[in-house]
Amino acid sequence: MQRIGFPTFTTPLIGRDADVAALVTRLRQSPTRFTTLLGPSGTGKTRLSIQIADRLHAEFRDGVAFISLATLDDPDLVIPTIARTFGLAERGSLVYEEALVQFLRERQYLIVLDNMEQVIEAAPHVIGLLSQTEQVRVLVTSQQAANDPQEEVIPIPPLAIPLGGGSVQIETISMSPAVALFLDRIRRVRPEFMLDHNNALHIVEICRRLRGLPLAIELVAAHSDKLRPADLLLLLRNYLPAEQNVGAAPAPEQVLHPVLDWCISYSIPAIRWLLPRLGVFQGEWTLNQVQLLANEAPNTIDIAKTLQAMVAKGLLLSNAASEEPTYSMLDTIRQYAARQLKRNAQLDHACHELHAKAFQQLAIDIDTGIRQGQGMVWSKRLNQAMPNIRSALQWLYQQQRYSEIARLISSMVLPLFQQGYIREGLSWIARIGAQAASFEPEIQLHFGYANGLLSYAISDYPSALQAYDAALTHAKTLGDLDYQARLLNNQGMIYAEQTNYAAARQAYEAALTIRQQQSNVWGEAIILNNLGSVTQFQAEHQAAREYFQxxxxxxxxxGDQMSQAVSFQNIASTHLNMHEYAEAEHLYRESIAIHRQNEESPPLIMALYGLGLALLRQNADERRESGEVLHQAVTMAARLNVQRSLAIAFEGFAEWLATPNPEHAAYLVGGAASLRNACDVGYSAVSWRDITSLREQLDHSLGQAERQAAEATGEALSQAELLLLVSQA
Structure with a gap:
């Protein structure tokens, strides 16, 4: 059972035991699968949702996932954000909605969507997703209900507070959830603090003025390290009037913003100086990024120490577990800081300017890191930085600085492509496309390349080729050989997808000539590999092997181990296609040995598939190992949700299954065909030869009509049903 994306807290949840128990019982009994915990900022909905998920974790076979939506302001980004949490990507015609349905249809998850109020319009899409699953539940925290008939709304009240005035009963007061929270948090800054008859009523009155809001109580307690409750109450009276309707849920400006005003007024000057500037950030950010933003800080301010002080006061959250420690704000505090920043128009503009420059540079660094082979590290940084990159793009758009948007999108197009931010990137390209003719030629070149690559990713080949053609004209005008080679190589990939192999080889060969002129051996190796692939698609296996070698x-x-592993399996595939099975087996095993030193990946799936076929075709009587290896290929493709590889792996397993159970083998052939169609994956000459040979074998066993009927049945089976066939075999 997985536990995905859950934040960690250094303090316990206080005063909500009864609420958690009641909510867990209600969720277990409710037939509704979309539940909203409704309440204003500061009521502790996030902590409640996490505690509930922890209690229910064991009851969901596949696990629980926590997804924060606090940094999103576009409802269209909600489904992609959920999909990326599960490692899903959209490729070809397979969009995120379809990928999610395929992934979740047979799974059992509890998904927590936190802070949904600003993207509440996405709720019908999430509910529609649930309608196509049977065992997935969604728990939402929000300040606004979706008002959907399929939604169950559970209001979350503030913490209960004892009545003020009257006689002091210490035991009764200390058991009050609001007072218990105050005591726990104040003892973290003043361990010696004791509740007694002298301070009890003052603490009750403080909690009443704070309306029982957990966040307000935590902030006031964290800032009370040198104040007696009586003095604290006296100061708070200047910010918060007495409130009779304690049980009602207040708006942030009624309690939280005045509390933050008090906290800031009582803070050290460095915090007062830094907090508004932090309002420019979204999501997570690092010390270095803050220092870039605060380069005009007075000499008396130590940024690192100030951030640590803000963490101690509850104004910031710190994630020290990441490779580079990051900071973030609760959304209520971030909104307050942003509002403070906007009060000074000049400072607001200067901070956004520095913020945009910082994340433009980070986008370039991410792209460079990924191109240098450090994909895992830099991809993580991209996902972490995306909320701030979106914010920078939005600010640049408001400033009508369209060429800078084009430069930013272009500088990070490969990371966007690899991490699945494809339609989001295309959306920005479409928004500024009308201004592209006014960009400098170099920016037009990079912008066209970005447009082509992202269009290619969703199989919009006409748009991709059009964008590449325009970019290639700019590259030739500028004499940019690097981009000429890139563009020609990418055109070759599109032609190969369209099975126009002659055009693909022509484009690849032109790109190879340029890489050789440049002495760019890395680029040369990539194109040689692509030439090998397209030559193999034309069944010229010896020529393909020479390119691969x-x-x-x-x-x-x-010394590139992973690329060597891919080359080994590519060479092995030529041996496989030329019926040289022992040679193929040897090279596939070499490839797999290297792949297994790293994480599971699509190349490893295909190496297992190839090894399984090499073993099966080398000696059909020795079926045990080939079946085990092909089964591994299928299950890994399903686990990683690589639909293209899964279709091919199903076909390989069908070949293994053809002798003992031809009907089930035909089911798998039909299911694989359906997957190929969904992913826009056609048959190469080699794969068509193999599938034709398999069908002939099945026709001999079943009869052509029966085989065709079985394939039709397989096309209608779900992925889970196809996987069950494989596991039962």
Whole structure:
């Protein structure tokens, strides 16, 4: 059972035991699968949702997932954000909604969507997703209900507070949830603090003025390290009037904003100086990014120490577990800081300017890191930085600085492509496309390349080729050989997808000539590999092997282990296609040994698939190992949700299954065809030869009409049903 994305807190949840128990019982009994915990800022909905998820974790076979929506302001980003949490991507015609349905249909998850109020319009899409699953539940925290018939709304009140005035009963007062929270938090800054007859009524009155809001109580307690409750109450009276209707849920400006005003007024000057400037950030950010933003800080301010002080006071959250420690704000505090920043128009503009520059540079660094082979580290940084990158893009758009948006999108197009922010990138390209003709030629070149790559990712080949053609004209005008090679290579990939292999080879060969002129061995190796693939698609296996071997020699010279692994399996595939099964087996095993040193990946799936076929075709009587290896390929493809590889793996397992159970083998062939169609994956000459041979074998066992009927049945089976066939075999 997985536990995905849950934040950690250094303090316990106080005063909500009864609420958690009641909510867990209600969720267990309720037939509704979309539940909203409704309440204003500061009521502790997030902590409640996490506690509920922890209690229910064992009851969901596949696990629980926590997804914060606090940094989103576009409802269209909600489904992609959920999908990326599960490692899903959209490729070809498979959009995020379809990928999510396929992934969740047979799974059992509890998904927590936190802070949904600003994207509440996405609720019908989430509910629609649930309608296509049977065992998935969604728990939402929000300040606004979706008002959907399929939504169950549970109001979350503030913490209960004892009545003020009258006689002091210490035991009764200390058991009050609001007072218990205050005592726990104040003892974290003043361990010696004791509740007694002298301070009890003052604490009750403080909690009443704070309306029982957990966040307000925590902030006031954290700032009370040197104040007696009586003095604290005296100061708070200047900010918060006595409130009779304690049980009602207040708006943030009624309690939380005055409390923050008091906290800031009582804070050290460095905090008062820094807090508004932090309002420019979204999501998580690092010390270095704050220092770039605060480069004009007075000499008396130590940024690192000030951030630590803000964490201690509850104004910031710190994540020290990440490779580079990051900071974030609760959304209520971030909104307050942003409002403070906007009061000074000049400072607001200066901070956004510095923020945009900082994340423009980070986007370039991320792209460079990924191109240098450090994909895992820098991809994580991209996902972490995306809320701030979106914010920078939005601010640049408001300033009508369209060429800077084009530069930013272009500088990070490969990370966007690899991490699945494809339609989001295309959306920005469409928004500024009308201004593209006014950009500098270099920006037009990069912008066209970005447009082409992202269009290619969703199989919009006409748009991709049009964008690449325009960009190639700019590259030739500028004499930019690097981009000429990139563009020609990418055009070759599109032609290969369209099975126009002659055009693909022509484009690849032109790109290879440029890379050789540049002495760019890395680029040369990539294109040699692509030439090998397209040549193999044309069933010229010996020529393909020579290209793959030339590519392998470069990777060996460079010491690139993972690329060597891919080259080994590519060379192995040529042996497989030429019926040289022992040679194929040897190279596939070499490839798999390297792949297994790293995480599971699509290349490893295909290496397992190839090894399984090499073993099966080498000696059909020795079926045990080939079946185990092909089964691994299928289950890994399903686990990683790589639909393209899963279709091919199903076909490989069908070949293994054809002798003992031809009907089930035909089911798998039909299911694989359905998957290929959904992913826009056609058959190469080699794969079509293999599937035709398999069908002939099945026709011999079943009869052509029966085989076709079984394939039709397989096309209608769900992915889970197809996987069950494999596991039962």
């Amino acid at each position: 030339a590519s392998l020699a470069i990777y060996q010279q460079m």
